[in-house]
Amino acid sequence: MSRARSDRPRGEGASLxxxxxxxxxxxxxxxxxxxxxxxxxxxxxxxxxxxxxxLVIGIALALPVGLSVTLDNAAELSARxxxxxxxxxxxxxxxxxxxxxxxxxxxxxxxxxAQVHLVSRDDALAEFGALSGFAEVLAELDDNPLPNxxxxxxxxxxxxDAVRTLxxxxxxxxxxxxxxxxxxxxxxxxSLMDLGRRMxxxxxxxxxxxxxxxxxxxxxxxxxxxxxEIVIVKLVGGSNPFVRRPFLYTGLWYGVGGGLVxxxxxxxxxxxxxxxxxxxxxxxxxxxxxxxxGIMGVLxxxxxxxxxxxxxxxxxxxxxxxxxxxx
Amino acid sequence: xxxxxRVSKRYPEGHDALREVSFDIARDDLVFxxxxxxxxxSTLMRLIMLMDRPTRGKxxxxxxxxxTVSNRRIPGHRRQIGVVFQNHQLLFDRNxxxxxxxxxxxxxxxxxxxxxxxxxxxxxxxxxxxERAMPVTLSGGEQQRVGxxxxxxxxxxxxxxxxxxxxxxxxxxxxxxxxxxxxxxxxVTVLIASHDLALIxxxxxxxxxxxxxxxxxxxxx
Ligand SMILES: Nc1ncnc2c1ncn2[C@@H]1O[C@H](COP(=O)(O)OP(=O)(O)OP(=O)(O)O)[C@@H](O)[C@H]1O
Ligand SMILES: [Mg+2]
Numbered sequence: 001m002s003r004a005r006s007d008r009p010r011g012e013g014a015s016l017x018x019x020x021x022x023x024x025x026x027x028x029x030x031x032x033x034x035x036x037x038x039x040x041x042x043x044x045x046x047x048x049x050x051x052x053x054x055l056v057i058g059i060a061l062a063l064p065v066g067l068s069v070t071l072d073n074a075a076e077l078s079a080r081x082x083x084x085x086x087x088x089x090x091x092x093x094x095x096x097x098x099x100x101x102x103x104x105x106x107x108x109x110x111x112x113x114a115q116v117h118l119v120s121r122d123d124a125l126a127e128f129g130a131l132s133g134f135a136e137v138l139a140e141l142d143d144n145p146l147p148n149x150x151x152x153x154x155x156x157x158x159x160x161d162a163v164r165t166l167x168x169x170x171x172x173x174x175x176x177x178x179x180x181x182x183x184x185x186x187x188x189x190x191s192l193m194d195l196g197r198r199m200x201x202x203x204x205x206x207x208x209x210x211x212x213x214x215x216x217x218x219x220x221x222x223x224x225x226x227x228x229e230i231v232i233v234k235l236v237g238g239s240n241p242f243v244r245r246p247f248l249y250t251g252l253w254y255g256v257g258g259g260l261v262x263x264x265x266x267x268x269x270x271x272x273x274x275x276x277x278x279x280x281x282x283x284x285x286x287x288x289x290x291x292x293x294g295i296m297g298v299l300x301x302x303x304x305x306x307x308x309x310x311x312x313x314x315x316x317x318x319x320x321x322x323x324x325x326x327x
Numbered sequence: 328x329x330x331x332x333r334v335s336k337r338y339p340e341g342h343d344a345l346r347e348v349s350f351d352i353a354r355d356d357l358v359f360x361x362x363x364x365x366x367x368x369s370t371l372m373r374l375i376m377l378m379d380r381p382t383r384g385k386x387x388x389x390x391x392x393x394x395t396v397s398n399r400r401i402p403g404h405r406r407q408i409g410v411v412f413q414n415h416q417l418l419f420d421r422n423x424x425x426x427x428x429x430x431x432x433x434x435x436x437x438x439x440x441x442x443x444x445x446x447x448x449x450x451x452x453x454x455x456x457x458e459r460a461m462p463v464t465l466s467g468g469e470q471q472r473v474g475x476x477x478x479x480x481x482x483x484x485x486x487x488x489x490x491x492x493x494x495x496x497x498x499x500x501x502x503x504x505x506x507x508x509x510x511x512x513x514x515v516t517v518l519i520a521s522h523d524l525a526l527i528x529x530x531x532x533x534x535x536x537x538x539x540x541x542x543x544x545x546x547x548x
Contacts, residue, residue, distance in 0.1 A: 232417070235378070236406075237406035239433075
């Protein structure tokens, strides 16, 4: 290129090479369009085997997506759980009901506390008696052994750490014998969900690798099928990128189709579950509704599918095309 | 345009297909290459289009020593050469038009230019009416002419033809040879491998004769 320029008057050489570049760019674009159209046509020409490939990829993609949609919904559900945490303050036995009520009022004024409910020792004893069936035995007692109890609901904006700090502070108060945080179940749920998320990630990663391998194999077969054609194209001067292009597009179409199938499968499953879940939510008087991946989610699936398709095709093409040389 | 300097080619099986072959072909020459079956004619052409590399010696095409052409540059090299293959090498799932258009599509010509040039090439080999036909529905001679049309459609600098008239009757053979001659008259270097001694001796062009891989006539002294 630099030699061509020095041979000619400067301006002419530059404009010539620019015209050539523009030409080459147009030719490149033209071949992309052609490859895209031809490979799509090839894919559609064999609807049955293409559908199989789409289904395999679609299902492999739908599994991790479906699982993570389920987890998202579970997380949504646990977040909506009414009064997720509560601190039980067991007061010293020498704190009487009036003092307890006073403390309750004081606590309720604090910004960190949403609500305080006083369970007086007499109420507690009566309730305990009624529930346990030991009412007569308890009536015999001279002294009520139960302490006054304050049920403290932390302000909703507090996260778990803040709630724990609040518990520690409450525990240090004079009148408080013990502050107990009732959130172990929530922690368990959260760690279960965390575990679930990790498993979905692992399964998802495995399935993605699987998808790439499946596509790689499909493209390898396509390359085998068209071996003679590749040889001839190379004989008349087709470069490796030229030969590669239609196969990359084939991979892209398989991947995009697989992504669409995955979107359909996930949405169909959600639609299928929507009724029973709604019914359940109504029974629990909750406004909960299943949330799907939505249009953006499906679009993402299609893009991911397309990228995986390209990756698989690239794998096959880089391994098998170079090995085909005209003999 | 094409020069061989003491070129030898030994196939991995140990067979010497070419031995110390030297010759020069000028730019607008038309040269015949002849010799018994297995003499090395196809091998010689394979070296020119870089389907193979020589075991020893130097091949220079259009001023470029082919040993300096990297594998990545081979496609570009081949696009300057039109080749008629001994075994046609047609795409059997594409029609005649698409077969002939292939070199133009590879070079990135636009749609209209492709149509114009393909029809001109098909016209030259007398197959204009068969452009929509599939190769399997054509006779051996017609397939051969499709191969010829594909070789010339890109207006290459060099034309290699390996037995281009093997399946053609004498009349058609003479016509095709005339077509090749007309190319050499407009500056294309033409090298034709052929058994048909009667035909090629009538045409009064230089003849290279190979015998068991050695050049016995027409080379450099
Ligand atoms: N790919 C190959 N591997 C090994 N040996 C080969 C290969 N191609 C050709 N040969 C051998 O090299 C020799 C020359 O073959 P070539 O094809 O060049 O002959 P030819 O002159 O074209 O013959 P024909 O007129 O029959 O086409 C033959 O003996 C052949 O067996
Ligand atoms: Mg031969």
